[in-house]
Amino acid sequence: MDPMQQNGPAPRIFDRDLMRRRMARARRGQPETFLLERAVEDLCERLGAVLRPFPRVLDASTPTPALAAALARLSEQRAITRLAPLDEPDDPRWRTVVGDEEALPFAAESFELVVSALALQSVNDLPGALIQMRRALAPDGLLMACLLGGQTLRELREAFATAEEELTSGISPRVAPFADVRDLGSLLQRAGLALPVTDVDTVTVRYSDMFGLLRDLRAMGATNALNERLRRPLPRALLMRAAQVYAERFSDTDGRVRATFEIIWLSGWAPHESQQKPLAPGSAKMRLADALGAQEQKLK
Secondary structure (H helix, E strand, O other): OOOOOOOOOOOOOEOHHHHHHHHHHHHHOOOOOHHHHHHHHHHHHHHHOOOOOOOEEEEEOOOOOHHHHHHHHHOOOOEEEEEEOOOOOOOOOOEEEEOEOOEOOOOOOOEEEEEEEOOHHHOOOHHHHHHHHHHHEEEEEEEEEEEEEOOOOHHHHHHHHHHHHHHHOOOOOOOOOOEOHHHHHHHHHHOOOEEEEEEEEEEEEEEOOHHHHHHHHHHOOOOOOEOOOOOOOOOHHHHHHHHHHHHHHHEOOOOOEEEEEEEEEEEEEOOOOOOOOOOOOOOOOOOHHHHHOOOOOOOO
8 A cells, every 4th residue: 555645534532723722822931841841852862973074854743842953963064844733933943834644734755854852642543643644754754752652651541531530430531642662663664664673661650649749730731632631620639539549559668659750752864775675585605503503403
């Protein structure tokens, strides 16, 4: 199947307009950026290990300009374009285009490098977004991105599920269904990227209680934006019971509670004839036994 073909519209999991409004509200207050700062630092370190120039770079919807600024500091020779989710002040170090990573407004083969930090976990069509990023890459261009994975906020999910089962005999969607690392390698291949690599960085953050975590999520603009969320206010009894379950199951000996953030890293290259390719079956020049210095034994 041609990786550029899609099988109809993707399900609408996230209310993207609501997400942008909450992101804008977080920016007007005192935004919490510790997770994004870690991701930006790690991305720049990973990129530093790639010994080649990337003259044209796209930052695809990283929530703040932090990644574009870091890339500009690494090299003044790069032409950086930032696809911003919201209006931002102009910066002479890069070109800003306000848009959506689900509909990239760029021609094919426009960039040698496409990067994204902590944005792709909230797209409705992740395979489609990866396909568009692959299309924007010039041959032998690199995609490097990170997104929140399936173990993120597992404690919060369990606490709310337990509280709702006890108080309402049902469970409503309150924490986003993050992607599983086992699926993302195949998505990179489906997007047409060569040499795909995925790995995981698990970050554990400790809080005095569950409410400290909820305040940070609000300051990140990362509260519940699921399209199927309940529209009515959260009952106080449910909130208090969830906090109690959280403390009972996920606290350390000093009474502080843990919150897990799983960051999944993705990378892949736009195909090019210079890239390494697997050998064709039957083309090996040496037997495995000879390569290992072992004596071959025939099965009886």
